[in-house]
Amino acid sequence: MKRFVFASVLFAGLICFNIFCLCVVSEIKSEATGKLDLLYASVLEENFEKTLSECEKFTGYWLSEHHILSQIVRHDLLDKTTVAVSGLIPLAQFHEYGALASEINRCKILIEEIWDSEIPYLRNIF
Numbered sequence: 001m002k003r004f005v006f007a008s009v010l011f012a013g014l015i016c017f018n019i020f021c022l023c024v025v026s027e028i029k030s031e032a033t034g035k036l037d038l039l040y041a042s043v044l045e046e047n048f049e050k051t052l053s054e055c056e057k058f059t060g061y062w063l064s065e066h067h068i069l070s071q072i073v074r075h076d077l078l079d080k081t082t083v084a085v086s087g088l089i090p091l092a093q094f095h096e097y098g099a100l101a102s103e104i105n106r107c108k109i110l111i112e113e114i115w116d117s118e119i120p121y122l123r124n125i126f
Contacts, residue, residue: 081110
């Protein structure tokens with residue numbers, strides 16, 4: 001009986017931890033997507049100073065959240081996203097707005113892929 005109780009407590013702890021991790025990834029995904037939407041809007045406005053400022057803010061935000069996500073998410077997805085984010089500031093500095101818009105969309109897709117890889121679907125488990 002003690003083994004059953006111990007196993008049940010461990011299983012409940014595992015489920016709670018996984019739900020917590022999903023909430024963290026969901027919050028970061030929502031916030032990052034919102035920031036990328038603001039960045040994309042500033043690109044469409046062709047406001048050079050605002051775009052560069054938003055790129056710097058988002059890069060700083062991503063690098064701060066990268067440390068949290070690296071404990072939860074597979075590193076290959078994080079590395080791809082970090083490489084895409086690292087190109088935002090140079091593209092904004094040199095006024096390459098077509099390429100910048102493309103990289104913003106790429107970042108959004110990669111963040112969605114991170115979220116999708118963490119949801120406990122059967123395809124993610126097996």
